Amino acid sequence: MVRAVVGANWGDEGKGKITDMLAEDSDIIVRFQGGSNAGHTIVNDYGKFALHILPSGVFYNHTTSIIGNGVALNIPYLFKEIEDIVSKGVPRPKILVSDRAQILMPYHILFDKYEEERLGGRSFGSTKSGIAPFYSDKYAKIGFQVSELFDEEGLKEKVYRIVETKNVLVEHLYHKELIDPEEIYKTLMEYKEMVAPYVCDTAAYLHDALKNGKKVLLEGQLGSLKDPDFGIYPMVTSSSTLAAYGAIGAGIAPYEIKDIITVVKAYSSAVGAGEFVSEIFGEEADELRRRGGDGGEYGATTGRPRRMGWFDAVASRYGCRVQGATEAVLTVLDVLGYLDTLPVCVGYEIDGKVTKDFPTTHELKKAKPVYEYLPGWKTDIRGIKNYEDLPENCRKYIEFIEKELEVPITMVSNGPGRHDIIYKNK
Ligand code: GDP
Numbered sequence: 236m237v238r239a240v241v242g243a244n245w246g247d248e249g250k251g252k253i254t255d256m257l258a259e260d261s262d263i264i265v266r267f268q269g270g271s272n273a274g275h276t277i278v279n280d281y282g283k284f285a286l287h288i289l290p291s292g293v294f295y296n297h298t299t300s301i302i303g304n305g306v307a308l309n310i311p312y313l314f315k316e317i318e319d320i321v322s323k324g325v326p327r328p329k330i331l332v333s334d335r336a337q338i339l340m341p342y343h344i345l346f347d348k349y350e351e352e353r354l355g356g357r358s359f360g361s362t363k364s365g366i367a368p369f370y371s372d373k374y375a376k377i378g379f380q381v382s383e384l385f386d387e388e389g390l391k392e393k394v395y396r397i398v399e400t401k402n403v404l405v406e407h408l409y410h411k412e413l414i415d416p417e418e419i420y421k422t423l424m425e426y427k428e429m430v431a432p433y434v435c436d437t438a439a440y441l442h443d444a445l446k447n448g449k450k451v452l453l454e455g456q457l458g459s460l461k462d463p464d465f466g467i468y469p470m471v472t473s474s475s476t477l478a479a480y481g482a483i484g485a486g487i488a489p490y491e492i493k494d495i496i497t498v499v500k501a502y503s504s505a506v507g508a509g510e511f512v513s514e515i516f517g518e519e520a521d522e523l524r525r526r527g528g529d530g531g532e533y534g535a536t537t538g539r540p541r542r543m544g545w546f547d548a549v550a551s552r553y554g555c556r557v558q559g560a561t562e563a564v565l566t567v568l569d570v571l572g573y574l575d576t577l578p579v580c581v582g583y584e585i586d587g588k589v590t591k592d593f594p595t596t597h598e599l600k601k602a603k604p605v606y607e608y609l610p611g612w613k614t615d616i617r618g619i620k621n622y623e624d625l626p627e628n629c630r631k632y633i634e635f636i637e638k639e640l641e642v643p644i645t646m647v648s649n650g651p652g653r654h655d656i657i658y659k660n661k
Contacts, residue, residue: 237451237487238494239478242458243554245505246476247528247541248498249566249648251275254291254454256653257496262449263299263441264292267484268474269456270307270339272364278529278651281325289316290454293328300328301437304335305474305484307369308381310426312339332430333437333486334382341422342401342414343368349409359470359508362534370473381434384427394420438486445491453481453492459554460505467596470509478558497560499551499640501568501632502527503544506534510599513544513580520544527570529651545606547580548639553593555642563640565633566648569655574611577632580604581639609635617650622659633659 240257242248255277258264271287278284279294286293288309290300302308313332321327343365350368351358361367372378377397383390398416405411441451455476460466462476474480478497482489502523505511515523520543524532532541555563571577582589582605585598589605612626619625625633625647637644647657 236448236493237445237453237481237491238496239453239455239481239492240496240498241455241476241478241481241558243497243499243551243558243560243563244458244503244547245460245509245511246273246457247504247506247532247534248458248500250455250498251277251286251291252648252651252653253496253498253564253566253646254452255279255294256656257452258292258295258298260450261292261298261452263301263444263451264290265301265303265437265441265451265453265481265485266290266306267303267453267455267481268305268476269472270364270366270369271309271312272362272366272472273456274534276529276651279653281320282323283529284320284323286316288313289320289328289330292452292454293320293330294325296326298329300330301441301485302330302332302336303437303485304333305480306333306336307339307366307474308332308336309339309364310430314429330433331435331437331440332381332433334380334434335438335486336381337369337373337378338381338384338423338426339365339369340372340379341419342398343372345411345414346401346404349405349411353409361507367473379423381430384423384430387424390423391420394423441485441487445487451485451487451491453478453485455481459557460550462557465557467509467599470507493561495559495561496564497555497558497562497642498564498566499555499636499644500566501546501571501636503547503550504532504541505544506539506541510596510602511542511544512550512583512599512602513547513578513604514542515544522573523570526573528567545578545580545604546636547604548636549580549583549591549593551636552591552640555640560640560642562645563637563642564646564648565636565644568629568633568647569615569617569649571632572612572615575613577609577611578606579609579635579639581607617655619649620657622647622657625657
């Protein structure tokens with residue numbers, strides 16, 4: 236049985252916490268897309284961790300963590316993260332790396348930086364982790380699969396061939412120091428040493444595991460609105476953030492994914508540039524940012540302050556739909572206990588007409604939020620375990636959102652910890 240945990244919004248919905256929780260009842264956890272560009276923050280019995288490339292299941296003894304073929308694999312980063320958690324007392328996790336995953340090359344990070352510099356004010360707000368250059372190369376068929384590390388002769392020839400074309404851009408577009416192919420080859424040989432003990436055909440491993448009734452959890456990064464097809468293109472990420480891509484990025488049959496647990500944030504936040512209809516500013520935004528998440532809304536990878544906004548029912552319903560959500564989890568609800576009134580964006584006004592459908596980017600640019608206002612509950616809901624014990628106005632807010640989402644909310648998260656969860660409709 237396969238379940239996926241994915242985000243309905245712009246990322247930072249709290250997927251890490253939900254994956255960590257569901258991992259307890261899973262055998263295998265798979266990262267299927269993205270790289271070290273976004274982070275999950277997890278608070279558990281070992282402490283507080285920001286994971287970027289490791290699957291969130293690494294904290295359990297009984298689980299196997301897989302870096303799937305769809306991931307942008309930053310090998311030194313992966314090993315830094317493993318050593319970091321082990322140094323903090325977490326038992327060394329069992330990790331498998333797909334032999335078909337591609338390697339994030341040192342020059343991908345350079346190109347990301349150079350391009351952002353070149354674009355200046357017109358930049359995409361990249362995290363400069365090399366993700367866009369990585370996926371560009373993958374689809375231009377000039378990427379390197381992990382398996383290629385084990386064919387040294389072929390590898391050397393390919394490195395020289397590809398670096399030659401990269402250096403044309405380095406010299407003539409970016410005017411930077413040329414890349415040395417020998418240096419790249421040497422680095423790849425170091426990568427090989429690091430990754431060799433973990434490499435296997437993870438798709439075959441998953442195939443056998445599923446035949447033997449194992450429980451698999453797919454862990455998505457970012458959210459629907461950052462998907463390159465269905466998100467706010469071009470202010471999106473470079474690999475699909477949708478559960479459907481989980482089948483490809485992990486290497487399993489699509490029909491194996493039985494449950495698509497879509498994480499929805501009780502208010503909105505976004506990192507980087509791009510359309511954000513229910514965004515708020517000034518003191519109102521500062522207060523929500525300060526109170527948000529676990530110790531404020533700042534990017535787990537970049538430390539950048541996140542942009543803040545009210546709950547956007549139009550974007551979230553669409554976000555659930557494109558994920559194919561079978562259930563929704565509403566997170567960080569505890570943060571909203573200070574508000575007298577909670578605005579909820581229920582429509583977009585575009586050229587004088589109100590719509591409830593999430594449009595393409597050029598229409599979205601013109602959209603103005605249409606709000607409904609719900610009364611606040613003015614208490615701290617942390618520590619509450621039963622749905623019935625939540626204040627009435629809080630339940631009304633949840634049920635209002637559930638109706639707007641058109642997906643059952645099965646869990647409500649009321650704190651960052653593993654056990655801060657309230658089950659509903661189950
Ligand atoms: P992810 O990328 O979707 O995993 O999200 P992040 O980990 O970047 O951001 C979520 C932040 O909210 C983290 O700091 C979590 O510890 C925190 N968090 C998750 N769920 C809750 C919750 O229900 N309440 C509060 N207050 N914080 C939460």
